[in-house]
Amino acid sequence: GENVEQHPSTLSVQEGDSAVIKCTYSDSASNYFPWYKQELGKGPQLIIDIRSNVGEKKDQRIAVTLNKTAKHFSLHITETQPEDSAVYFCAATGAGTLTFGKGTMLLVSP
């Protein structure tokens, strides 16, 4: 089955800096890669996703890149703000069931 590795497990940045979270996947048949954000006391919420037919997708301050050859994808957050502090999960799927990474706790200091 699919295996998703996510790094780093914790990331601390200063407000205004950029943050990058990286994930690798094992199943070359995977073709859909969502990113979820989980704030304290809440369930995960989809923030951006990408399909395998594109290499990059951007939505305001967040972007995701995908390298199918290397089987890795990354989340980029620019101009970070304290409200970006949360746990971020990457996921991959090819057969309908999402396989999640272990999560990255992002801490943005004012």
Place this chain on the structure above:
Amino acid sequence: ETGVTQTPRHLVMGMTNKKSLKCEQHLGHNAMYWYKQSAKKPLELMFVYSLEERVENNSVPSRFSPECPNSSHLFLHLHTLQPEDSALYLCASSQDRDRYNEQFFGPGTRLTVL
């Protein structure tokens, strides 16, 4: 209420107790999911229901028993749990089981087994 709701938000139970977790979605979705979230581990998919039929059961111990009486409600019945079952249990729903459909998560039930 909107979105996906879960009750109770917190639950403490002994190993011999029987309890149930409830999930309700107000989105008109046809697929519902139970996940287990443990510290420093990926979300683990437990069960999937599509149009009220269980379509996936990921080798979950029989002490967890799901029930989906209609497309808006999902239950997880618990009995004779173990301390290692302590975790956050998340319910989610999506329009259907298509892989591209966003899953909407509830806030979870924090379960502690003593």
